[in-house]
Amino acid sequence: MVESVEQHYGNDGIVDRIVGALTQSGFDMENLDPDVLAGADEFHIGGREGTVHVASAINLADGDALLDVGCGIGGAARYLAHTTGASVTGVDLTPEFIEAAIKLSDLVGMGGQVDFKVGSATDLPFMDNMFDAVTMLHVGMNIEDKNQLMRELARVCRSQGTVVIYDVTATGTDDLPYPMPWSSTSEFSFPEPVGTYEEAAAAAGLEHLGSSDHYDLALKFFNEPPATPPPVSLGHLMGPRMLEMRDNAADAVNQKLISPVLMTFRVS
Numbered sequence: 001m002v003e004s005v006e007q008h009y010g011n012d013g014i015v016d017r018i019v020g021a022l023t024q025s026g027f028d029m030e031n032l033d034p035d036v037l038a039g040a041d042e043f044h045i046g047g048r049e050g051t052v053h054v055a056s057a058i059n060l061a062d063g064d065a066l067l068d069v070g071c072g073i074g075g076a077a078r079y080l081a082h083t084t085g086a087s088v089t090g091v092d093l094t095p096e097f098i099e100a101a102i103k104l105s106d107l108v109g110m111g112g113q114v115d116f117k118v119g120s121a122t123d124l125p126f127m128d129n130m131f132d133a134v135t136m137l138h139v140g141m142n143i144e145d146k147n148q149l150m151r152e153l154a155r156v157c158r159s160q161g162t163v164v165i166y167d168v169t170a171t172g173t174d175d176l177p178y179p180m181p182w183s184s185t186s187e188f189s190f191p192e193p194v195g196t197y198e199e200a201a202a203a204a205g206l207e208h209l210g211s212s213d214h215y216d217l218a219l220k221f222f223n224e225p226p227a228t229p230p231p232v233s234l235g236h237l238m239g240p241r242m243l244e245m246r247d248n249a250a251d252a253v254n255q256k257l258i259s260p261v262l263m264t265f266r267v268s
């Protein structure tokens with residue numbers, strides 16, 4: 001049987017694994033710094049460094065309302081709320097991830113600044129113009145209909161608001177090795193060249209402000225692991241199958257088949 005997207009990502013015991021690892025490393029669970037979770041809660045190429053690029057492109061002000069689409073267990077949402085004072089809502093298709101996002105936010109004392117909801121990026125459970133800005137990190141590779149995706153991101157963001165996408169784009173034509181971190185098979189895997197996103201965005205009324213390719217960050221992320229491993233990792237998020245997925249993603253990057261690109265748009 002082919003897994004759905006939610007089945008690929010969803011798994012039990014995420015928070016228990018993370019809390020167990022942190023407890024074993026001696027962290028005080030009553031006073032946990034949200035940054036300690038970064039190895040496990042930033043499920044995109046470059047980890048925290050990728051999120052910092054998104055943060056500098058989004059230009060949020062204190063009190064702004066931000067939507068993070070495909071928020072996973074909420075790492076980028078917490079970082080953006082923590083560093084900008086924005087009130088951040090995360091939405092994700094995978095119920096286990098949303099449950100973990102809520103529990104982890106409470107654990108680090110951020111439950112009042114971030115809010116999470118199960119929902120689909122192609123049918124967002126929000127009214128028109130509700131947010132000052134929208135982010136989406138490493139989600140479009142799971143979504144075939146980029147036109148519908150872009151229409152939804154544009155719809156929920158107010159006029160002149162910013163939409164920042166940091167996604168895995170296709171930069172080669174050879175088949176990808178599976179399982180990849182975002183899909184066990186090619187069935188739910190739709191990386192596209194950056195031009196496909198830009199065309200879909202233009203059709204949705206989004207003005208393109210710029211795109212930057214972060215291939216160097218991808219090479220560093222996969223080929224130069226930190227000398228001291230972080231206390232928690234994507235293995236705690238996804239379980240032991242993460243090792244093979246990570247190796248396949250590393251091969252795809254090293255063969256120049258994929259690259260993470262940051263795209264910035266303004267709603268007209």
Ligand SMILES: C[S@@+](CC[C@H](N)C(=O)[O-])C[C@H]1O[C@@H](n2cnc3c(N)ncnc32)[C@H](O)[C@@H]1O
Binds near residue numbers: 009074075076138
């Ligand atoms: C690679 S993870 C990235 C998670 C998070 N953005 C991050 O960077 O840590 C991809 C996420 O996209 C979510 N996702 C995939 N397709 C989606 C869709 N159609 N609507 C909402 N979320 C989706 C998955 O459930 C998963 O949490």
